[in-house]
Amino acid sequence: MSTIRQLYAYLNERTDEMVEMITQLAAVESPSSDGAAVNRCVDLLANILARQGASLTRLRAGNSGDNLVACFGGGPGQVLLLGHADTVWASGTLAKMPVRQEGDRLYGPGVYDMKGGLVMGIYAIKALQALGQKPPMSIEFLITSDEEIGSPNSRELIEDRAKESKAAIVLEPAAMPLAAIKTSRKGLGAFQLKIRGRAAHAGVEPEKGISALEELAHQIMYLHSLTDYQVGTTVNVGVAHGGTRSNVVAAEAGAEIDLRVATKEEGERLTNLILHLQPHLQGIELEVSGGLNRPPFERTKGVVQLYQQAKTLAAEIGVELAEMGTGGGSDGNFTMAVGTATLDGAGPVGEGAHAVHEHLLIPHLAQRAAIVAGMIRQLGN
Numbered sequence: 001m002s003t004i005r006q007l008y009a010y011l012n013e014r015t016d017e018m019v020e021m022i023t024q025l026a027a028v029e030s031p032s033s034d035g036a037a038v039n040r041c042v043d044l045l046a047n048i049l050a051r052q053g054a055s056l057t058r059l060r061a062g063n064s065g066d067n068l069v070a071c072f073g074g075g076p077g078q079v080l081l082l083g084h085a086d087t088v089w090a091s092g093t094l095a096k097m098p099v100r101q102e103g104d105r106l107y108g109p110g111v112y113d114m115k116g117g118l119v120m121g122i123y124a125i126k127a128l129q130a131l132g133q134k135p136p137m138s139i140e141f142l143i144t145s146d147e148e149i150g151s152p153n154s155r156e157l158i159e160d161r162a163k164e165s166k167a168a169i170v171l172e173p174a175a176m177p178l179a180a181i182k183t184s185r186k187g188l189g190a191f192q193l194k195i196r197g198r199a200a201h202a203g204v205e206p207e208k209g210i211s212a213l214e215e216l217a218h219q220i221m222y223l224h225s226l227t228d229y230q231v232g233t234t235v236n237v238g239v240a241h242g243g244t245r246s247n248v249v250a251a252e253a254g255a256e257i258d259l260r261v262a263t264k265e266e267g268e269r270l271t272n273l274i275l276h277l278q279p280h281l282q283g284i285e286l287e288v289s290g291g292l293n294r295p296p297f298e299r300t301k302g303v304v305q306l307y308q309q310a311k312t313l314a315a316e317i318g319v320e321l322a323e324m325g326t327g328g329g330s331d332g333n334f335t336m337a338v339g340t341a342t343l344d345g346a347g348p349v350g351e352g353a354h355a356v357h358e359h360l361l362i363p364h365l366a367q368r369a370a371i372v373a374g375m376i377r378q379l380g381n
């Protein structure tokens, strides 16, 4: 039997254990904004990984939960596995949205994005260990705690660890509906616009006012006009606010802007345009802050090569592995930006990330974990 099929057989027999571990992890709620809560989940992960023989480094990360580096030694050289322990779900969500199994589906906050992925990573390594297939290179499993808020406290660590790695495997959910590997991700920017005008009585002396809201309307029209679907650029004003009362010319207004780009060049061009927005009305003051916080993950030769490799492995266990691009970002954007070839979306198959019907499909767990294990083995040799 080929190695990938042995790995699959081993993992398939342990699907129930994987489901149990995901259930256990999801039972410890870990919203990004609550460092102490995330740390309870990190504690659990640290215990599991230590028992499995990893040497652990736990790093404090501002007011986020700790980042965990679990190293399964060997070396020289290493393959990086990347995941996050935080979720978008507030504490108390479990009361309304308990972890539960219905047929082939496992529901619950964070099971799919991405505690299921973490458990897949843990079991992929377990399978390699059990079958004596751990490659000569080290396997480094980096688990961060602030991915869902843009990774402000882990970005540097991710870049640093990626630079040391031959390749990175990101255990984020697969791209649906094809259960695909994500071979490109858009770059992502966030900007805040503040507008200052001048207040005046809307009935008595409106001509003395300068409406920040009128200015905002112009700016929104302009910003949205920058969207170009052909080249993959989108600009979205997702939040706008301003004014105080209907009979006052609004003195202040503001907006929050989301930018997505397919290439670094577009990222630079758009960032420059947005940071240098010009007032439309006379007397208005504009202030723009923000920038590109995730560089684009482009479909490079290295990315295609990793995908092809995974596809070949998948075919051996009867899985047709597709590829897709996505507008969403992940920590894979950072590993790619430092030049480390990355296989992203290697995690669970399911649906409803960040939504109340979040679930993963249990029968895919062993298959996906086997592909991850097979990739670690090939890359680490």
Ligand SMILES: [Zn+2]
Pocket: 084, 113, 114, 147, 172, 173
């Ligand atoms: Zn995620």
